[in-house]
Amino acid sequence: MQPGELPRTVLPEAARTAFVRMRGITKSFYGARANDGVDFTLQGGEIHALLGENGAGKSTLMNVLTGLYQPDSGEIAIEGHVRRIASPADAIEAGIGMVHQHFKLVPAFTVAENIHLGWNETPFRLDPASLAARTQALSDRFGLAVSPGARVADLSAGEQQRVEILRVLARGTRILVLDEPTAVLTPAEVRALFAALRAFRADGNAVILISHKLGEVLEIADALTVMRAGRSVATGSTAGASRSSLARLIIGDTAIPATVARNETDVPGAQAVPLALRGVSVRDHRGIALLDGVDLDVRAGEILGIAGVAGNGQRALSEVLTGCVRPDAGDVLLDGDASGPRGAREFADWGVGHIPEDRLRTALAADLPLGENAVLRDYRGDAAGSGPFLFPRRLARLARRIIDDAAVNLRDSRIPARNLSGGNQQRLVAERERRIASRVLVAAYPTRGLDVGAVAALHAGMQALRASGVGVVLISEEIEELLAQADRIAVLFAGRIAGILPVAQADAERLGLLMSGQVLPEPVS
Amino acid sequence: MRGFVVQRVPSVSGRVRNAAYAVSALVAVFVAGLLLAALGLHPLALGGSVLKQSLGSRFGVQDLLLLASPLVMCGLSVSLMLRVGLWNIGADGQFYVGAACAAGVALFGPHGSPLLVQITMGLAAMAGGALWIAVPALARLLLGTSEIIATLLLNFVARLGLDWLVTGPWRDPHGMAAAQTARIPDPLPKLPRDWHLGGLHWGLAVVLGLAALLAAAFRFTRWGFELRICGANRDTAAYAGMNVRRRLFQAMLLGGAIAGLGGMLELSGTVHRLQSGLSNGYGYVGIIVAVLAASSPLGCVFTGLLMALVLNAGLVLQTQGVPSSAALALTGLILLFAAIGERLAHYRIVPTRPVAGAGGVA
């Protein structure tokens, strides 16, 4: 057979209408079956949700479809023809395009340059004007608003995602695969994305949507497939499905963790304020204020929710609360004292844990083994060594214990952190930080990209910390999560605290008003 | 349809990598043999004399160890900086400056007990090497200037400065054709004669000790752990409360000091005079040593010996009538294969199974 020629077989009539038909896909890594005889069918003109816990095999299946992995066995038929998708280039040729959770854009390039990067239709002679014009035309055609001349590094996550989708659609994609597309978006951006997806579907194309957000799935998907432990356990229409029925399918026969409710009881000593900000301002290197005169009390034994649209100072707030950044003005008070520890190490020693928003770039050294990531905080403690010395065996034992406590279901602590699923990564970070958070835990978007079970476990952990008298700062964009977990909710807007509501007085409407920068009709405490 | 695809594996175990090195070394030797045969020489006889004269004789082993010592020192210097994710292209310059500082102490410093003189020379050399890298280090940490370019350029400055010293103020008035300083009065003592390595000096022990010390520091100290985290992801290190800048600065200064100490050992142990040929590109070979060793200090001892063997083989080949340019090309070939092997270790060939139902068409 000539290279480039793909084997084709005509399938029975029943399958011919299917856009994608994957049958008996099996794929193993290091002896573990990530996909075990998976069947998956996608019809034209549908948005198909792919559900499952972290590590259920969703990403593997999609990587097989897009040519990143070769299946150990099984076949893929595209529009009725069996094809071997040997590379991402084959997938693009077959009309399959994937937008990954972590964007694959070049930050220093403009939007137009990113769109045209590695595209065989890119004109040989490049001039910025023609690239911009072509990009604008694409933007209009697919209803995805982008500014061609802007540098990607300057864009928000939502804008970057639009560029990424446009980049994929421009290459003639008819089957669009989206991995957790809404994880980094504001509600308004989610609406815009869904509108674009519906328009795409209306043209007869199809979308595969990997998501953990069951509400969104029910809102936009026509069909769904649920995966569990490498197998496809259910498939069908979304009609008649409910959140609870889906959650049961995803988690399986094991008991569904009840949504962790807020612990209403007061914790002894709850009036203490271990960590407080007084008039804190933080500026970036250009001198633009990220935080502007913030006053905030973190009380012992409470969960303080921080609501707000991403990009309103959340990162600076979490960094200043954990000593990673020193304020340009104002004081960070530890037990009311502004002259206490300074710097991330001193804060950690004092008892501040920190789950940062970017797992793979900040919380973990992605290329280093699981074990070393597990002891990133504890390597300085007496359990790991003595004086300047470190005892590797003790360190390994400690790592093992942290990994086990984090319920990371991987036996080999030498695997690079990068190769863990997102849920496992987050569980490891959460456990590691919980260990040192004797006074305060600052968690930024801790449930982003996690499945139902992992979210429940994380919430339970935070409630347990609260009950033990630790002050927890929960930064989230999901109002439902905040309303369910927090005792008080502060809203961050444009680097300022727009208001702080006790959860009893908070509801989605009032928080929404504050998040959009409007003043509440009545004063709140 | 049966075919094969090549897949990239993101990380490989040390065993796989070592196997890849071994295979690529064999391939390189085989290709080198073909080339020698093409030159009309007898590759097997040449290979035999390379082995016999490098490993089979007392002098050969001594020479190998003597040549390996500066290579390992430069390799350790590069390794230490690679540990924090920085490239030290300037080990050659630090080596020269270290040697010059040591020579200054030896020639013009006070004469005391031999041990004291050696220690003073070593300290001066380390200070010189550290000082030489301090400028690129500060530029890197304060201004973000690439340490690769800065350290590289300072090599030329060091070399020219040394040329000036040995042809100018420090020149040996008794020299004829060679530009060099006078012989240093108190060289590093040789190992005891009855150890059968009588041509070797105590510098070898310093090299091995330093490699072991660094390996232990990497493995058994919190400092070594922090270096590793700083090298893997500086944001993570800062987040975990490590003082990243201080660790980078320490690694750079220490790297410079180690290369400088290497210059002192070469001066005091082997050459005994400061001359512009003191480092025959050792700093650059040190980069290869460190990369082949995957920046492991103990690995550097092995790859340093390996590089010494390869370079020595070049010399042996020349005495056997192979032109110097051909010997150089063969040396380069072996290194090229080693580098390719390291890359190829990341790939494996996977047979593709026939897709069910597709057999009839193919």
Place this chain on the structure above:
Amino acid sequence: MPFLKRRALLAGAAALPFLPRLARAASPLPAVAEKDAVIAFGHIGPVSDGGWSTTHHTGLLAAKKAYPAAKFLEVESIPVSADATRTFRQFVENGANMVFVSSEYGDLLSSVADDAPEVAFLECNGHHVSDNESWYYIQHWKVSYIIGVAAAKMSKSGKMGFVGSFPVPSVFGCANAFLLGARSVRPEATVQVILINSWFDPQAAAQAASALIQNGIDMIYTNLDDGSCLQVAAKAGIKCATWNTDMRAMGPDAYVTSLMLDWTQFYVDQIGARLAGRWAGDGHTLLPVGHGVDRDAWGRTVPPEVAAQADAVRTRIIGGWNPIQGEIRDATGKVRVPKGGSLDDIACYEWNWPVEGVVGLKAV
């Protein structure tokens, strides 16, 4: 330098000043059958340099012809570094009975020689001697003196230039004798020296020559290995004298002459002495004019009367006249050689101060 003084005395006492001399303080090494003999040559540069290393390679080829049964080893481009020691040791390991090195390696050679007392070592332009080691060189200053006579006659301005390598005695001797020769016929002549810190760096040599020409110099003398100064001189329309080999093809109209080297007879004689069991160390040889070092046939633009005047000086020198006569002042004006005095061969070999009129060299 006590040992050199001793050597100088021995040299002065030797009977035949213009033939290769061997001081016989040490006992000879035992004879070697030609078919068992291994003779090694180590070169400082590539044998294809067309200059210094080529002349030694030519000597080796002649020796090969003279002793066809002997085995010859040859390594080129040996750096002055610890690599040199390893290379010389390889010679010994390969059974060499005799090792010639074409430049000064100093301790790098003598440390090997001390460990191999049965092997003869000869170091060109060296100064170390032992029972199995001696050195050899040429009386190049005398030829430079002859070239200086012709150069001064041909220069319009009397401002001449010299491009050299390092501030080492062979450069001092060369530039000094060149000037003394020039001043013998033109007392106001000067020599501007530029050193390029290398024996072989065509680009730097060409830059140095250009710089001299821009300073108004119309006659260049160089003892570098290559002919790039001659090429620059030819382009600028001035004259140039070189070293090592006949380089006239690179600039026939600019070519004055060259200081020609011929090691053939010396190498054949030395190897013969070694094979016969007559070779002993602890001595030195300075090949005289006409026997290993000489001027080349004069260039085609050298006027016959100039050539004749210079050749008359050459005849006197071959006849035994020492041209380096007092009174000689150094560049600071101090009298170094009083009137009536002279510098003997060893003093010229070790010359390390510039004579008055040589600019750009500093006394060591």
